[in-house]
Amino acid sequence: MGRNKIVMKKIEDPISRQQLYSKRKDGIVKKSNELAVLCDTDVALLMFSPAGQVTSYSSKESVEDIMVRAMNKSVNQRLIPNPNEQPLMQSLTQSKSEGKMVGKIAIAEAHGKKLNELKETLSEAQQKIRYYKPQVENISSVQEADAYAQFLRSNMEQIQQSKAKLLAVQGFLQRNEYPMVNTEDMAAAGNESSYLNAYCMTWTLNLPVEEEPVGDGSFEETGRITVEK
Amino acid sequence: MGRNKIVMKKIEDPISRQQLYSKRKDGIVKKSNELAVLCDTDVALLMFSPAGQVTSYSSKESVEDIMVRAMNKSVNQRLIPNPNEQPLMQSLTQSKSEGKMVGKIAIAEAHGKKLNELKETLSEAQQKIRYYKPQVENISSVQEADAYAQFLRSNMEQIQQSKAKLLAVQGFLQRNEYPMVNTEDMAAAGNESSYLNAYCMTWTLNLPVEEEPVGDGSFEETGRITVEK
DNA sequence: TGTCCTATGTATAAAGC
DNA sequence: TGCTTTATACATAGGAC
Numbered sequence: 158m159g160r161n162k163i164v165m166k167k168i169e170d171p172i173s174r175q176q177l178y179s180k181r182k183d184g185i186v187k188k189s190n191e192l193a194v195l196c197d198t199d200v201a202l203l204m205f206s207p208a209g210q211v212t213s214y215s216s217k218e219s220v221e222d223i224m225v226r227a228m229n230k231s232v233n234q235r236l237i238p239n240p241n242e243q244p245l246m247q248s249l250t251q252s253k254s255e256g257k258m259v260g261k262i263a264i265a266e267a268h269g270k271k272l273n274e275l276k277e278t279l280s281e282a283q284q285k286i287r288y289y290k291p292q293v294e295n296i297s298s299v300q301e302a303d304a305y306a307q308f309l310r311s312n313m314e315q316i317q318q319s320k321a322k323l324l325a326v327q328g329f330l331q332r333n334e335y336p337m338v339n340t341e342d343m344a345a346a347g348n349e350s351s352y353l354n355a356y357c358m359t360w361t362l363n364l365p366v367e368e369e370p371v372g373d374g375s376f377e378e379t380g381r382i383t384v385e386k
Numbered sequence: 387m388g389r390n391k392i393v394m395k396k397i398e399d400p401i402s403r404q405q406l407y408s409k410r411k412d413g414i415v416k417k418s419n420e421l422a423v424l425c426d427t428d429v430a431l432l433m434f435s436p437a438g439q440v441t442s443y444s445s446k447e448s449v450e451d452i453m454v455r456a457m458n459k460s461v462n463q464r465l466i467p468n469p470n471e472q473p474l475m476q477s478l479t480q481s482k483s484e485g486k487m488v489g490k491i492a493i494a495e496a497h498g499k500k501l502n503e504l505k506e507t508l509s510e511a512q513q514k515i516r517y518y519k520p521q522v523e524n525i526s527s528v529q530e531a532d533a534y535a536q537f538l539r540s541n542m543e544q545i546q547q548s549k550a551k552l553l554a555v556q557g558f559l560q561r562n563e564y565p566m567v568n569t570e571d572m573a574a575a576g577n578e579s580s581y582l583n584a585y586c587m588t589w590t591l592n593l594p595v596e597e598e599p600v601g602d603g604s605f606e607e608t609g610r611i612t613v614e615k
Numbered sequence: 616t617g618t619c620c621t622a623t624g625t626a627t628a629a630a631g632c
Numbered sequence: 633t634g635c636t637t638t639a640t641a642c643a644t645a646g647g648a649c
Contacts, residue, residue: 159627160638160640163627167423168424175425181421181425188410188626189433192433195403197403198407198436200432202418202430204427204428387623387625387643388645389624389645390623390624392644392645410644416643
């Protein structure tokens with residue numbers, strides 16, 4: 158999309174690369190948001206800029222929560238109801254000689270040993286994950302606490318983000334205790350009220366802020382930021 | 387992009403919604419992949435279809451790893467070096483009356499209480515996260531074990547994916563212990579060898595497999611699937 | 616659902632400020 | 633450096649299979 162066709166290969170010039178990243182990052186975030194709005198679905202997106210800047214986008218829930226949900230699905234469906242992990246390992250190790258697979262299988266074996274050692278510990282963890290509910294009453298382990306805390310942290314960020322402009326919580330921002338959070342201006346992308354249910358943030362560590370926080374937050378309208386979700 | 391301009395609003399017709407999702411999902415994955423290739427960066431993407439199907443895409447590393455890396459960045463930089471969480475809470479609670487903020491702040495307060503209760507537990511967890519290294523020797527907690535296991539699981543999936551066609555590990559697939567994993571055919575999107583360093587999978591739970599696994603895997607060329615990463 | 620088709624809306628590569 | 637403009641490549645809505 159542009160004057161010339163672009164070659165799908167790493168751009169060597171760092172400047173151009175960063176520029177391209179910025180542009181396309183916005184495009185992808187926009188598209189992701191559109192998908193989330195049009196289809197009323199959850200989307201989570203994480204991108205590292207060539208400079209190491211992290212951009213995350215997520216509709217409705219926090220990236221972490223979406224992760225957890227996806228993990229729950231796969232973990233519950235695949236690992237917990239799977240009483241025999243061994244066959245997989247066997248099938249993997251038995252086919253060592255299959256051409257290009259060798260490298261992977263060697264790795265799989267090395268990991269497999271550890272997997273077995275971790276099995277017991279994991280069954281406990283999986284138990285927790287299976288019944289993971291971000292409800293205060295159910296928190297009983299470091300793991301759950303951390304997962305829940307991530308959610309809280311995201312809430313905090315959102316709130317921080319929305320309030321930054323209004324309240325100018327300069328103490329935090331200036332001291333960099335909470336890096337600046339930016340909301341992409343997606344108004345042009347479509348329905349505003351829909352967008353308000355999503356948030357996109359970019360944080361740059363140890364770097365001065367370049368953009369202004371925007372957005373008024375708006376979760377109270379749908380109540381999506383609740384522990385019940 | 388199409389015959390008519392589309393309105394940025396949830397599509398009510400379930401059929402159309404699912405169709406739109408499928409199309410746009412592919413577009414976003416393609417774009418994400420292009421970004422990863424062109425800028426040589428890490429991108430992670432998670433999407434839930436209206437039907438609950440999960441699609442994840444990630445360049446180079448697993449979604450989980452990218453998450454962990456992003457989390458480490460934010461957690462280390464923001465939470466650990468922040469000795470005083472209280473001021474944030476105060477600034478939030480002090481401005482209760484600010485119009486639309488009320489709802490959020492109420493939530494923030496509720497959560498904030500819990501945050502404090504969890505603080506102690508968290509400091510332990512954060513300590514672990516800070517020094518999180520996906521190396522076998524360092525695993526000493528449920529939390530780390532789980533994180534590492536996720537990584538292993540992803541490796542397993544990739545391997546499984548690559549090998550499915552070659553080895554026809556039918557036992558697992560048929561019994562649905564390991565749901566079918568598909569690699570999107572992105573060859574048309576650009577440089578093939580570049581794409582091989584990324585993987586995109588879609589899994590459908592409790593549903594019959596419709597697509598054929600594709601892809602020959604190829605991590606041995608770059609050795610990116612290693613515990614050192 | 617997957618795919619192909621075409622007309623058209625969008626994203627964006629390059630160039631200009 | 634970034635923002636705007638322009639021309640063009642690309643994604644995709646609508647429709648049929």
